Amino acid sequence: MESQPDLTDAELLDRHLRGDGEAFGQLFLRHKDRLWAVALRTLCDPEEAADALQDAMVSAFRSARDFRGDSAITTWLHRIVVNASLDRLRRKAAHATTTGDEQALELLASQSGTPAADPASSRDVSLDVTAALRLLPPQQRAALVLVDMLGYPVADAAAVLGTSPGTVKSRCARGRARLVPYLRHLREGAGTEAEGGAGGTEDTDTDEPRNRTATGSV
């Protein structure tokens, strides 16, 4: 299937709605890499991501008539992929086997406080980062994938996620805070002190210490 760069996304979608059997495929091919990145980084599993992406594209094909044009077509497509990915995460969580996540946690914890064996190995860094992403709740993971990994402006990420920019910022902030201790070993000259209070979904403004190393917030 060859691409038709002279047609806009809107024109391709219009052709699809008028019965052009190739138009939607063209639309998909035009944006396939970004859509794949969203699915893969959100699910952290190539097979799950492939299934989610295919389901999302089939769903978009079937429901294209419902697209009202109140967002960019790419936003609409990304939203469908994100929702399909998050649905899979939720279904997996409902039948959770924690072995994979526990192993990832143990691996990262064992490396905490020591520099990476080969700091220049970008593949090691990528593996550690994607392993750490698995530890985040789905909503925080999706927000960080869009904003920090794929470079979406907060407003665009909010449109994809169907929420407000403030909520996206909050999810990103909490997600980054959770990742700090698990990615410490990737920093040059990492210290040996544990940072405090990186976890938790609800951080209360309190002076009460949570544990020996964490202290209250200002």
Place this chain on the structure above:
Amino acid sequence: MRRHRAHVDAAALAEFREGLIGGRRAVRIQEHLAGCERCAGIEAGLTRVTALLAAVPQPVMPDGLARQVTEALAAEAAARSRLSPRDLRSRLSLRDLRPRLSAAPHTLNGHSRLRYAGRIRRITEPLRGRGRLAALGFTSAAAACLLAAGGYALAHLGPSGSPASSAAGPIRTKAGPMVTGPGARNHPYAVPGTTPFMVVSSRTDYRPPPSHLARQVERELAVLAFGTGQQTVHRDYNIRAGALDSCVKRVTRGATPTLVEFAHYEKQPADIIVYAGHVSVVEPSCTAVLARASLPSGP
């Protein structure tokens, strides 16, 4: 006071950096950061996390996956039919159905479909006396005929159950339902052609539990038989072609389905496969069976 010595919680610090904390609390955090090496280290950690995430290379979709998805979309496009429900209805002659009434091995609950508002409006329009009874009768007969046709096909597939073993080849009925198998040549509705099973697409959102799913499927079959629903019928889909073929074969274990429908299950796209008195709901990628049910009317 303990408060001014307290360090900044990492999550609070992260929110502060996003501008989500304001007022006096923000001032306190700013003042604390100016003099706390530990919290400055946490801030550096947050910056580092963002940089690490941004540095992960953006993946390129594997060619095989791109091909797989485009094939799935091409199959969806191929399944979009030019045949409208009106065309189906014109082929489903009531005169043809009457002789089948007595031969129908099964009947469905006609009255429940009459109440399925929005799908079979023409049947639910007020009728008087014999007209209403006739509508009831024809609905049941049409649905029974469809199931009977499906059952007829299954009965004649033989032990292998494989379409390839059908010497008669794929057959299409005049009335709409597809039958196949060696005995199909003698079926009154059998017409040489293609498409050994009916594929439709609709916006139906099927739902659990299994009993509800089964009722929805039976309504769908009845509406389809009478041709008043919103489904689009695809007559060009060949059981030997594409991913749908292998999925259907896997689910039905080689038996010819009564109906394959592109719809939704709990608001997610799903393929509905009806066969031998059962229904299986599968993901479009056929990677998982989402639900199963037995139809009260049986095979």
